[in-house]
Amino acid sequence: MSSLRTLFVATFIVFAGWVLHLQAAEIGTGMPISLQAGQPPEGAWESVEQELRSDGTADEAPSFDLEGWLREQIERGEASTRSEAMALLFHYDIYWGYVDLDGDGVDEMLVWLGLPGWCGTAGCRTIILGRRPASWEAVSELTLEEPTDNLCYTRAGPDGYPLIRSRREAVWWTGTNFDGVCYLACDGWGDPYGTSPEELATYTPTEFKVRDELRQLPWCDAAPAS
Numbered sequence: 001m002s003s004l005r006t007l008f009v010a011t012f013i014v015f016a017g018w019v020l021h022l023q024a025a026e027i028g029t030g031m032p033i034s035l036q037a038g039q040p041p042e043g044a045w046e047s048v049e050q051e052l053r054s055d056g057t058a059d060e061a062p063s064f065d066l067e068g069w070l071r072e073q074i075e076r077g078e079a080s081t082r083s084e085a086m087a088l089l090f091h092y093d094i095y096w097g098y099v100d101l102d103g104d105g106v107d108e109m110l111v112w113l114g115l116p117g118w119c120g121t122a123g124c125r126t127i128i129l130g131r132r133p134a135s136w137e138a139v140s141e142l143t144l145e146e147p148t149d150n151l152c153y154t155r156a157g158p159d160g161y162p163l164i165r166s167r168r169e170a171v172w173w174t175g176t177n178f179d180g181v182c183y184l185a186c187d188g189w190g191d192p193y194g195t196s197p198e199e200l201a202t203y204t205p206t207e208f209k210v211r212d213e214l215r216q217l218p219w220c221d222a223a224p225a226s
Helices: 002-024 044-054 066-075 082-092 205-216
Strands: 031-033 094-099 108-113 123-131 136-144 151-154 163-165 169-173 178-182
Touching: 044 066, 044 108, 044 123, 044 136, 066 082, 108 136, 136 169, 136 178, 169 205, 178 205
Parallel strands: none
Antiparallel strands: 031 151, 094 108, 108 123, 123 136, 151 163, 163 169, 169 178
16 A cells, blocks of 8 residues: 555656646747738638627727728729729738647637728737637737738747737637737837736736746747857
């Protein structure tokens, strides 16, 4: 019995040490990710359109009027049909890409929307779509300055789950849902480390830890300091 107890205790210590090491592991630097211009495939655009239509309140219209924008392109002579106007939108203002953000081996899709009302001084809103049996569903989003060469992806994020970041915000999988935090220029690019007291009050200990680690990491295409 004594030898069994010793074996059990030793196994428990090793297992507990592995768990603690996993949780304490630093976030990996990652690799650069770029999105590509065009219409998001596999029926994902229908889910994006739904997000565009629902981006408003009961008292306010959506921030981007897709049909109004398409009509404007035709009236200005940029396109002669709705299909041609949509082709312009996909060519210049919509970027997308696949990436596995929850570590289950099934890719999510990022869709960058360079649209009026969806962009500001910090960049443009980028929807993260999760795959469902017959469609896609918006599960999170982040702000991305521009869609090429401005994303870092690592499979070694918090607690060993994937994390993706722009130069301002990060989103990662927690095991049950997506979480996110702003880690740089949260109050504007004039103060890289400024964050409003109201936003700080909402941060969890994990979000503080991720924020502080990301501030110390080099960008994923940068050479490590010698």
